[in-house]
Amino acid sequence: MKPGKPLRVTAVGAREDAWLRLDKVTLGSLWLVRTVEDGPIKAFSTVCPHLGCGIDFDDKASKFNCPCHASAFDLDGRCLMGPAPRACAACAAHWALAAREWRPCERLL
Numbered sequence: 001m002k003p004g005k006p007l008r009v010t011a012v013g014a015r016e017d018a019w020l021r022l023d024k025v026t027l028g029s030l031w032l033v034r035t036v037e038d039g040p041i042k043a044f045s046t047v048c049p050h051l052g053c054g055i056d057f058d059d060k061a062s063k064f065n066c067p068c069h070a071s072a073f074d075l076d077g078r079c080l081m082g083p084a085p086r087a088c089a090a091c092a093a094h095w096a097l098a099a100r101e102w103r104p105c106e107r108l109l
């Protein structure tokens with residue numbers, strides 16, 4: 001994964017309610033970002049913290065934009081411009097090698 005080139009992936013994990021537990025369901029999507037060569041990969045939600053639209057990445061400006069009300073976020077998910085009231089929700093994620101998919105470690109999606 002190249003530094004500064006975020007990757008959007010589908011997050012898969014378990015979901016349960018009072019009657020049912022499903023081990024492998026699509027929970028949403030994550031942005032994976034590496035900011036320095038061989039550095040850690042950070043993951044955060046693709047859902048805008050303002051009103052929930054999907055966040056896109058602008059390659060030329062190297063920032064994330066929300067198309068709904070023009071909030072912008074840097075590569076660490078920090079809010080650069082509102083109306084979003086806070087940063088993108090960080091999410092611990094790991095690559096499940098056998099299943100070849102990203103799985104969130106917390107339920108932030």
Ligand code: FES
Pocket residue numbers: 048049050051052053066067068069070071082083084
């Ligand atoms: S939903 Fe993203 S700025 Fe409003």
